[in-house]
Amino acid sequence: MIYTLFLLALFLAPVVGLAQQAPPQPRVISLDECLDLSVKNSVRLQLSILEHDRLRYQRREVIGQGMPNINFNGGWDDYVNLPTQLIPGEFFGRPGEMIPVQFGTTFNLSGSLDASQIIYNQAFLIGLRLTNRILEQNTLETERVETDLVAEVAKAYYLAQITRQQIRNQRQIMENLDSLGSIAHSQHTYGLITGVDVDRINVNRLNLQSAIDNLETLLQQQYSMLKYFMGIPEEEQISLPEAIDINVVAVDTSGSLNNHIDIRMIEKQKEITETNLKLDRSFYYPSLTLIASTNYLNQSNTFYLFGDATGWFNTSLVGLRLNVPVFNGLQKRNKVSQTKVQLQKVQVTEGDTRRILSIQAKDAARKLSNSITTEFRQRENVKLAERVYAVSQDRYRKGLIPLTDMLNAESDLSQAQTGHTTALIQMKIAEIDYLQAKGTLLNTWQAKGH
DSSP states (O other): OHHHHHHHHHHHHHHHHHHHSOOOOOEEOOHHHHHHHHHHHOHHHHHHHHHHHHHHHHHHHHHHHTSOEEEEEEEEEEOSSOOEEEEEGGGGTOTTOEEEEEOSOSEEEEEEEEEEEEEEOHHHHHHHHHHHHHHHHHHHHHHHHHHHHHHHHHHHHHHHHHHHHHHHHHHHHHHHHHHHHHHHHHHHHTTSSOHHHHHHHHHHHHHHHHHHHHHHHHHHHHHHHHHHHHTOOTTSOEEOOSSOOOOOOOOOOOSOSTTSHHHHHHHHHHHHHHHHHHHHHHTTSOEEEEEEEEEEEEEESSOOTTOOTTOEEEEEEEEEEEEOOOOSTTHHHHHHHHHHHHHHHHHHHHHHHHHHHHHHHHHHHHHHHHHHHHHHHHHHHHHHHHHHHHHHHHHHHTTSSOHHHHHHHHHHHHHHHHHHHHHHHHHHHHHHHHHHHHTOHHHHHHTTTO
């Protein structure tokens, strides 16, 4: 009997241990970690980096055009019927006649090696410069993608944090309603209030529970989006820090927009267009190429697998090839004119972009300043509503105020908390928009050590 109990205890011990084991805690993700993972696992950034790799190989392709070009050619011909030529009969003492004569041998085996090297080609030199400009443009494009990604993820992160805060606020109000409901039931039992008053509390509680359920569904959707950005498996549980950072950057309306990514992109586009203009003009310049060739030819009327050993003849040459453009129907001139117009369009776009960015930067600064003030006021309003609610709750317990006043105090507190959370998210999003408008969002995040 003792032995049986011992075996049962031995087998049940792991089961009890598993039953007592606490469920795994969600992984708490900070904003910096969220941004780091999102940048690391972004599909858009990966595609931009792959495009950069493609452009690097394209540049190497252009470089290859300036390197020696070597080709080998070989051929074997079996003339089943030799070609026939008509020769004037004067050569054979038969004037006035055209005599057919066959020339050549039945089997011809040949091999040649040709080489060329650019000595001077203005189009090649400018084309190489153009590939460098395009690579630099792609680097800026990657920076723009990263900036937009950081802004998008940061906004999604703040939205999720605010949703969590709203859930906490609503749950706190739910606890207050439960406490209020207990008091109301006792008062109803003693006939101090009517059943309608109790029903009003229950109605508020049901409405509040529905709001909490909707917020929790929204939070899970926001978590799913954050996990997508970070490349985290959908089944992994995550959470966000309890505290929300209410600190924001100082508003500064001074400074130049020259470092803004949009301005730098346009400046780079202008450089590319100017280089294209030089490339179009380069086709007016002559080009000089060094060539070399060697050729071996074997002819025989008897088939040899590798040709007749005594029938190989060599021809070799080296030389220069000069190409001087003279006239091509004004195609080059019209091409240059098109590129000049394109350059003018880029210059007009640059001026317009600078004006728009200046307006956006000033608007973003005003919105951020206003949102900071609004958030502070709403935060103070919550403190005031909490004090009013605490006093109302105490007075209601003592029977000094009716239930209607208590419910009004609860409603005011709920509205104050909702107003503060709304102001808080508006302030954090305004901060991101401000940094984007100033062109310093990526630098501000990277300055933290990223």
